[in-house]
Amino acid sequence: MSGSIVVINPNSNQAVTDGLDAALAPFRLEGAPAIECVTLTEGPFGIESQLHSDQVVLPLARLVEARSDAAAFVIACYSDPGIDACRAISPVPVFGIQESGVLAALARADRIGIVAISDASERRHRLYMRRMGVSARIAGERALNMSVDESARGAGTFDRLLEVGGALIGDGAEALVLGCAGLATHRTRLEAALGLPVIDPTQAAVADALGAVLAARL
Amino acid sequence: MSGSIVVINPNSNQAVTDGLDAALAPFRLEGAPAIECVTLTEGPFGIESQLHSDQVVLPLARLVEARSDAAAFVIACYSDPGIDACRAISPVPVFGIQESGVLAALARADRIGIVAISDASERRHRLYMRRMGVSARIAGERALNMSVDESARGAGTFDRLLEVGGALIGDGAEALVLGCAGLATHRTRLEAALGLPVIDPTQAAVADALGAVLAARL
Amino acid sequence: MSGSIVVINPNSNQAVTDGLDAALAPFRLEGAPAIECVTLTEGPFGIESQLHSDQVVLPLARLVEARSDAAAFVIACYSDPGIDACRAISPVPVFGIQESGVLAALARADRIGIVAISDASERRHRLYMRRMGVSARIAGERALNMSVDESARGAGTFDRLLEVGGALIGDGAEALVLGCAGLATHRTRLEAALGLPVIDPTQAAVADALGAVLAARL
Amino acid sequence: MSGSIVVINPNSNQAVTDGLDAALAPFRLEGAPAIECVTLTEGPFGIESQLHSDQVVLPLARLVEARSDAAAFVIACYSDPGIDACRAISPVPVFGIQESGVLAALARADRIGIVAISDASERRHRLYMRRMGVSARIAGERALNMSVDESARGAGTFDRLLEVGGALIGDGAEALVLGCAGLATHRTRLEAALGLPVIDPTQAAVADALGAVLAARL
Amino acid sequence: MSGSIVVINPNSNQAVTDGLDAALAPFRLEGAPAIECVTLTEGPFGIESQLHSDQVVLPLARLVEARSDAAAFVIACYSDPGIDACRAISPVPVFGIQESGVLAALARADRIGIVAISDASERRHRLYMRRMGVSARIAGERALNMSVDESARGAGTFDRLLEVGGALIGDGAEALVLGCAGLATHRTRLEAALGLPVIDPTQAAVADALGAVLAARL
Amino acid sequence: MSGSIVVINPNSNQAVTDGLDAALAPFRLEGAPAIECVTLTEGPFGIESQLHSDQVVLPLARLVEARSDAAAFVIACYSDPGIDACRAISPVPVFGIQESGVLAALARADRIGIVAISDASERRHRLYMRRMGVSARIAGERALNMSVDESARGAGTFDRLLEVGGALIGDGAEALVLGCAGLATHRTRLEAALGLPVIDPTQAAVADALGAVLAARL
Structure with missing residues (x-):
């Protein structure tokens, strides 16, 4: 199986795709499948x-x-749009970043918190996590309430992440998922500052894809 | 972070460790963390x-x-022994193969089935999965009822895996987890024969470990 | 509020729309909102x-x-396609026939069974009911395994409904939901033959719509 | 089936029955079954x-x-007293207003809130909703803490409903159920003021009854 | 607190009361509260x-x-009739034998089975156990389908218990609850024959009562 | 069966064992099995x-x-250490005080609160109660945040119990479990002061053991 892992940014903002590409740099390894955004x-x-x-x-x-x-494939939008349709037609594994992000966090801590971009997506995420059957493990979800664009570049993003992450810890979260495809650059610093695992969901989905592709090489 | 991923076989059977080592060969990549069994x-x-x-x-x-x-660290026994203790004392991520194997399967299908080595472990796995809060996604668990040793080398293992996997499909399983550290060599062939994703839990845990270590490089 | 209840058949088969129209005849009442298919x-x-x-x-x-x-509005396809999107943009209530059908059955019995058209939809329904948070009340789902077309007109449909309904009773079902928009004509006879409540989901959704519209008249 | 829908007020306060009768006026339609309180x-x-x-x-x-x-039959007390007994002996459908009210709200929103008359009933409602298997959908229950009588006529009732409804929205409620048979006159105004669906449970149960009776006419 | 534990047989069959009295003989201890049936x-x-x-x-x-x-108080009928009412008015603990029987079994095994007298009570028990929030632990319920009277004295009762108990073990039960107040005399022999814990619910409720009364003596 | 109930204090602090011994004095009854700490x-x-x-x-x-x-046997440490291992090897019943304490509280009230010694054990208890499948009944857990030693003797313990118990009532608790083997002497006074059932878990486990041993005498 020599194909690449295709990471699809379902919005048409090329800057977001470029951000994904940069965030996935550490997953590009000699001999491993290519990662194409x-x-x-x-x-x-x-x-x-x-x-x-x-x-x-x-x-x-x-x-x-x-x-x-x-x-x-990795569908790199936190709503996991089209996940059912893509799985129904694809002969190879398809990962959604919400699903992979949540599952990766569950491998690191018992109760987890979700940092959303805006309150508007909370209901959608809640329904999706209930459908996943993992609600017992969710400590809460809180929103930055910034636009995707603003959150991706704004100077205040890290401070707001700290604040929202702290509130989720107060809710009982023992690990966090960044509920957006564009926050990866803050992950390492946020993890250090808050003292608990922080998951970037695109990285998590690519790790899942890598795992599936490499396993098939045995 | 230049350390290796340490995969611990908690039994003293070196042949099992050697088997793990072989099963993880595809995960050894230039530039990636070493994998030490x-x-x-x-x-x-x-x-x-x-x-x-x-x-x-x-x-x-x-x-x-x-x-x-x-x-x-990866604890490579499907009972995830010592997972709480090791996590309590380790500053780096610790993965248990049962937890990672189940979560990896949940990223591939809705309802999953577990292939156990013996009926004796069914109760232990059931309690662990209920503790994980994922029982709604478990279609069933069925045992090969072979010894670990026998299952690892016996000629009849693959036929028995086919039979038990087929029964789990009848229970509603849409993906399978091999509930043992020593069945990896059958994974690819079983997946092809049964037509659904089959997860080797040690590979799944190593993929999780790889994901965590690589993410920290950004 | 003098508007009508708009029942949308999301497929382009006018015969299905005509069938819905006929099945809803009893809900057309002097003074009540019109029902438009x-x-x-x-x-x-x-x-x-x-x-x-x-x-x-x-x-x-x-x-x-x-x-x-x-x-x-009533979306008259048992997959409730577009229910989230339509609710997000509509200022008036939108009902999906799967959701309304299941809830109507829950008002009649403790554990309910779903009669699906084909096995292919079982997974989709299961995920939707888990998302609804009502899985504890579902005794099972079984399929007629006929095409929508065949089921709508075939002479053997009633016999097959009896057979599948009987199997669901064996699974513990105390009421049934017809998991398709086109089986309404069999409802009354099936209910009598099996001796338990049988819900036609389009009728259930229209009853919900009627309830919402009439309540607003006080 | 030419019988009427019999709505039973299980308390002996005729004023409450008269209130129910008035609240159900919009459900009395030419050609539909009579509604008798x-x-x-x-x-x-x-x-x-x-x-x-x-x-x-x-x-x-x-x-x-x-x-x-x-x-x-509709049992028009929010505790659904005697629902099991009445169902066991009645050959026709029996609806309880708590059950129908909750289910109607679930057809309008994901998480719902209950406005109770007094704190004393919270435990009873909670046990009933857990028995219904729908606890995952309940955002909270809060009480007016007025007597039934006071709530039915007092000038301050609407203000208190606004206040308690607002608190339930803060708890995450996306629709409300009025947890009492005597608050129907406030429904429309409260819905407009709070901007979310508000369910009067007696109306909901009568809509369910209407649906069941009309469906049987096909 | 020198009062006695009052065990109430809610039916008027004095022979049943006498049977309870005999079954509780081992719980009558010097210095312990009296047990009055x-x-x-x-x-x-x-x-x-x-x-x-x-x-x-x-x-x-x-x-x-x-x-x-x-x-x-102990209410010695497996439907736990009046448990809510009695608790609401009694200043001392009130135990229901279904609740105590189930909880006692949960202290002995993970998944438990219920031996009912007749199929007619299965639904009632299921709703009660769901209300208790312990459904995840219930392997199944199966009925003897004998009358209470017959089961209490009939020669075939033990054989039927063996048969039904064996079927519940097949369902996954690791402990059994005798779902009736009149089967205590079979308990010890059934436990030995089946090789798993068997709980007589009246004994379990009296043990709970004893525990509560004795604890208050410290 | 003339053996005694062996209550094991798994720590090596003899003062704790002596405290258990004193707390169990009321359960030592003429004719009943001896209780050995x-x-x-x-x-x-x-x-x-x-x-x-x-x-x-x-x-x-x-x-x-x-x-x-x-x-x-009773394992008298609130973490129920070794409960699975001891049950696997013992032919007689083994009770853990966490499990028995929680179940005893569930026989007294719907939603219960846990008073822990320190925040450090909250996660461990939560996982254990989720494994027990009773999470729906848990109103909350709050810690005294005193050392076991301090809590056992300190003058301020009762005041702190009152404070933490009051907070748990605010969380919805209707009964409390003392989440530690060494708080029994406060039980009766705390129950009176707070006006709800308070369970000492060692007493609860001994009551369970007493029930099991006495039942076997019939």
């Missing part, structure tokens, strides 16, 4: 509503279908 | 009872404490 | 896969948006 | 304790048995 | 339906109120 | 960490094996 050009500039999330499903499925050379 | 010499020859599982906890904890150079 | 012309001829379900979401949302005169 | 003359003046709730069970069951002409 | 003369001859269960609530509450000298 | 001399002076808890497992198992004359 692609932009879903049909996607909206940002996925900030249920409708945005729904409208990328068919283009995502088409992209997955077209990339029959891939060894695995 | 060690035998817990104080362990029993096989871990086949609750008491066996309990008696390795302190030696495991001592080994973890001694290896302050490690980047991450 | 419309066909989603952009829909596939039948919704039989995850992709079919996903591809109707945007057209459904557009239809809901266009019908700003409606008093309530 | 009756007072359980053997009931206490108000049902405010566990014992009150228990003492109406046998009289309720006798009334249900006597009204063999009914098409459906 | 009383018959609820207003009760039906046997409690075999929901209505029977409901009709004893008020007489039970009156008896509890009258016996203000008691140190604790 | 023994100190695990190999244990640490106090069990205050995961490692402490793990290190007593093997010595506990050996002690249980050696005392083949016992009628039942």
Whole structure:
């Protein structure tokens, strides 16, 4: 299996794709499958509503279908849009970053907290985690309430992450998931500052993809 | 973080350690952390009872404490013995293969089945998965009812895996976890034969460890 | 609130819409809101896969948006496609027939069984019911394994319903939900033959819509 | 099926029955089953304790048995007293307003809040909702802490409803159930003021009854 | 606290009360509270339906109120009739034999099975155990399908217990609860024959009562 | 069965054993099995960490094996160390005080609160109660944050118990469990002061043991 891991940014903002690409640099290893980050050009500039999330499903499925050379896919939007459709049509593993991020956190601590970008996504995440059957492990979800764009570059993002992370610790969280594809650069520093595991969900999904592809080499 | 991933076989059977070592070959990559498989010499020859599982906890904890150079640990016995103790004392991530194996399967399918070595461990696994809060996702657990030793080398193992895997599919399983550290060599063939994802738990835990160590490089 | 209840058949098979229309005849009452059955012309001829379900979401949302005169909407496909999107944009209540059908059955009995059209939808329904948080009340789901078309008209449908309903009673079901928009004509006879409540989900959703609209008249 | 829907007020306060009757006016439709509100003359003046709730069970069951002409029954006290007994003896559907109210709210929002009359009933409701298996969907319950009588007529009731409803929104409620048979006149105004669905449970149960009776006409 | 433990047989069959009295002989100890078995003369001859269960609530509450000298009460019918009412009015602990029997079994094994007298009570027990929040621990319930009377004296009872107990073991039960007040004489022999803990619920409730009364002596 | 109930203090602090002995005085009854409190001399002076808890497992198992004359065992440390191992090897019932304490509280109230000695054990208790499958009944856990030693003798202990118990009532607790083997002397006074049932877990486990041993005498 010599295909690459195809990480799809379902919004059409190339800067987000570039950020993903940078965040995944440590996962690019000699001999390991390549990690290719692609932009879903049909996607909206940002996925900030249920409708945005729904409208990328068919283009995502088409992209997955077209990339029959891939060894695995990662859908790099925290709503895991199109996960069911892509899995239904893909012969190779498809990972959603919400699912992988949450599961990675569950391997590090008992109760976990989710740092969302905005309150608007809390309900969507809650329903998804209940569907996953892991609600007993969720200490809480709290939002930065910044736009994706602002959170990705703003100087105040780290301070706000510290504040929201601290509140989640107060809720009982013993590990955190960054509920967005664009916060990876803060992960290591936030983990050190808060003293608990912090999971970047895109890294988690790529680790899952790597695990699946490498396992198949035995 | 230049330490290696230390995979501990908590029984004293060096052949099992050697098997782990071989199964993890695909995860040894240029530039990635080394993967070191060690035998817990104080362990029993096989871990086949609750008491066996309990008696390795302190030696495991001592080994973890001694290896302050490690980047991450994997406890490679499907009972995840000593996971709480090792996590309490280790500054680096500690993964148990049962936990990682189950979580990896949950990233591949909705309901999963566990292939155990013997009926004797079913109750222990059930309590552990209930403690994990993921019982809603478990389709069933069925045992090969072979000794660890026999299962590791016996010619009939693959046929028995097919039979038990098929029964779990009948129970509703959409992915399988091999509930033992010594079945990795059958994974790829079983996956192909049964047509659903099959997870080797040691590989899953090492993928988790790899993910944690690589993420920290950003 | 003088608008009508708009029941949307998300597939483009007008015969299905006509069947819905006929099944809802008893709910058309002097003084009550009108019940209008419309066909989603952009829909596939039948919704039989995850992709079919996903591809109707945007057209459904557009239809809901266009019908700003409606008093309530019913999405009349048992997968409840687009329910989140339609709710997010509609100022009036939106009901999905799976959700309403299951809840109506829960008001009639403790443990309920679902009669699906085909095995292919079982996983989708299971995830949806887990997301609803009502899994403890589900005795089982079993499929007729007929095509939607065949089930809607075939002479053997009633016999197959009897058989599958009987099996669900054996699973512990005390009420049944017909997991399809096109089985309403069998409801009364099946209920009598099996001796337990049988819910047609479109009727259930329309009753919910009627309840919401009438309540607002006080 | 030409019988009427018999709504039983299990307390002996005729003013409460008259209130129910008025609240159900919109559900009286030409051609639909009649809705008859009756007072359980053997009931206490108000049902405010566990014992009150228990003492109406046998009289309720006798009334249900006597009204063999009914098409459906609604037990219009939020404790759903006698629901099991009445269902066991009645050949037609019996709805309890707590059960129907909660289920109606679940068809409108994910997490719901209950507005109780007094703290004394919180435990009873909690046990009933756990028995229903829907606890995952309950955001909270808060009490007006007014007597039934006071709440039914007092000028301050609406203000108190606003206050308690707002607190439940703070708890995460996305829809509210009025946990009492006598608050229907406030429903529409409260819904508008709070901006989320508010369910009157008697209306919800009558809608369920209407749905069951009309479905049987096909 | 010198009062006695009052064990109430809520049916009016004095032979059942005498059986309880005999089964509790080992719990009568020098210095311990007396154990007094009383018959609820207003009760039906046997409690075999929901209505029977409901009709004893008020007489039970009156008896509890009258016996203000008691140190604790045990309601010795496996439906735990009137448990909420009696607790609401009694200043001393009230135990129901279903609740105590189930909890005692949970202290002996992970998954437990219930031996019911008849299928008719299965639904009632299931709802009660779900209300208790312990459903995850229930392997199954199966009925002898004998009358209370027959089961209490019939020669075939033990053989039927063996058969039903064996089936529950097949369902995964690791301990059994005898779901009836009149099977105590079979307990020890059944436990020996099946090789797992068997709980007589009246003995379990009396042990709970004894524990509560003795604890208060410190 | 004439053996005694052997209560094992798994720490090596004889003062703790003496305290247990005193707390169990009311359970010593003429004709009942003797209650023998023994100190695990190999244990640490106090069990205050995961490692402490793990290190007593093997010595506990050996002690249980050696005392083949016992009628039942009670492991008198609130972490229930070694409960699985001891049960696996003992032919007689083994009770853990956490399990028995929680179950005893569940027989007295719906939602219960746990008074822990220190925050450090909260996670361990939470995982254990989730494994027990009773999380739906837990209102909360709060810690005294005193050392075991200090809590056992300090003058301020009762005031701190009142304060923490009051906070748990605020969390919704309707009964309390003292989450430590050394607080029994405060039980009766605390119960009176707070007005709700307070369970000493060692007394609860001994009551369970008494129940099991006496039941076997019939």
